[in-house]
Amino acid sequence: MFSRFFILGAAFLIFFLFVSRHSVTQIAYYNIFIYFCATKFATMNPFLIKHYKSPFYFCNREDEIEILMRNIENQSNTVFFSQRRIGKTALVKHLFYLLKSGDHSCIYLDIYATQSLKEFIDQLANSIYRTFPVEMSIGKRFWESIKLLRPVLSMNPMTGLPEMSLDISKPTQVERTVAQLLRFLESQKKPVLIAIDEFQQILEYPEKNVEAVLRTAIQPLQHVHFIFLGSNQKLMTHIFHDAKRPFYAETKNLVLQRIEKDKYNDFILKHFHKAGTKISKKTIDLILDITDRHTYYTQFLCHEIFSRSPKRVTADYVYKVLYQILSENEGVYYQYRNLLTSLQWKLLKALAKEEKTPKPFSQKFIKKYDLGAPTSVKRTLESLIDKELVYHQSMYEHSYFEVQDKFLMRWLQYKF
């Protein structure tokens, strides 16, 4: 595999070979050209563990994309949730990539950090502003439409991106502004698709009737459609599937599960082979077993293996890398033990050992791991779910409980 240093070295070598016969400017251009060509084709780690890059680095999800596209075509809003790090955000980014040259304008906002409806509005205004910068005529129109709200732009020191804040304070003004921003999008020629990530955060806002306010603003829209996504199953179910709440039966559901085994195997094989690394399908199956096919942990393990540039990946090599990952995380895992009660820790270990536990309140399970009264197991399990250490996988035919972090699960299995 090429490293950038190697490429730079090659560029300098060519520089010296040519130096006798060409002008300095010509040689400089040759070098820049060679450097850019080589870095473009240099093998970057194809197993992404952050952000979305392009379809080449994205595995499958064809069925989900088909459903999302169909919902968009039929002008339906979609909601989907899944356990953490399974690939919700990446799926939306992939969808936006595929829609890039199409009819829709796509707006993405992550509201995880927002604490109020006012901050939600700022976030929405920011996302619109970033999607339609003032250099575009629509951006100019947007700026004009919010001028009365005295937008203030500042630079976010963390992201280096401009950030907008609107001057709104009264509750009625807040409600009106949500509708105003959405009406602006509705009045544009192109239909708009808005994806709101970590949507369950709206339940944390102190303002009253947030769901009703949003639903009232969203309902009349004909050309603006939404994808709501979130990682807290309990809260998302609360918002969308409780008959007494405003968003009930307003959206189509999409279930996001693990990537199919064969598809993931092919994807991993393709990327290792492209880099000249030998790996068998059987060894990839081992990787997928270790990570329980959970997207983030699979990507992470493959990323770590790839970054060591092996010529051949064997089962032993996979275990060696896994062991290194677990050793690096060990300090954090011991911290968990210090922060949990002894029953929480005991139950976590029991769930890790079982991998998938369909009946954590059964006599058999409780007796096997000496967990005490079923009522305290129930309470303890709920607290582990709230802490996002355990996940209740209830969307399969047979529901079960599992440790969310697959590396923590493997560490607990091997250490205790």
Ligand SMILES: Nc1ncnc2c1ncn2[C@@H]1O[C@H](COP(=O)(O)OP(=O)(O)OP(=O)(O)O)[C@@H](O)[C@H]1O
């Ligand atoms: N289909 C895919 N192919 C390859 N990599 C993927 C795929 N989906 C997700 N990933 C990678 O897996 C990781 C987790 O994905 P992502 O952040 O989208 O999950 P998430 O469900 O939104 O997580 P969270 O619940 O923390 O918001 C990312 O590094 C992403 O690049």
Ligand SMILES: [Mg+2]
């Ligand atoms: Mg996400």
